[in-house]
Amino acid sequence: MAQIDQVQIKFVAIEDRLLLRVSSSGDLEFRFWMTRRFVKLIWPALGKMLKETPRIQTQPSADAKRELLAFEHEKAVTNSDFDTPYKDTPKILPLGKVPILLVKMQMRHNDDGSMVMSLGPEEGAGIDLALNYGLLHSLVELIGNGARIAEWELSSPIDEGSGIEIPDNMTMN
Secondary structure (H helix, E strand, O other): OOOEEEEEEEEEOOOOEEEEEEEEOOOEEEEEEEOHHHHHHHHHHHHHHHOOOHHHHOOOOHHHHHHHHHHHHHHHHHOOOOOOOOOOOOOEOOOOOOOEEOOEEEEEEOOOOOEEEEEEOOOOOOEEEEEOHHHHHHHHHHHHHHHHHHOOOOOOOOOOOOOOOOOOOEEEO
């Protein structure tokens, strides 16, 4: 299984979309388009995944959970490397050069407790991303920053209490 090397999310104004690029060990790169609608649909699920750590779940109040989540998010983001430029070296593009339009997302926990985010188009191949909590926090930060640049007005996934019931193994179409 290839390990994630770098993730880049960049707003492309002419497309009014976020370009998600994931490079992995073995010089592989996967390219995806994320529309505003797609990002707004997956945002509550990403927030739910952030809140599912046992440490947060055992907090006695909603305020304590929110404060601990904010602390853990800040810590994870601080420990992430957002300064190193994305390596634009030649890569193998298993899904092709043209970015794939994402319309499906599934989040699930493996038996070992790790998280997997599956991203895919309407038809055809997509990608499964194994995420630890640090990478999940970084991905949320990247999407949030891209959405802010795009002026898509996303709420904070930490403060959000959407009230939307999201199943444990959810699929977004």
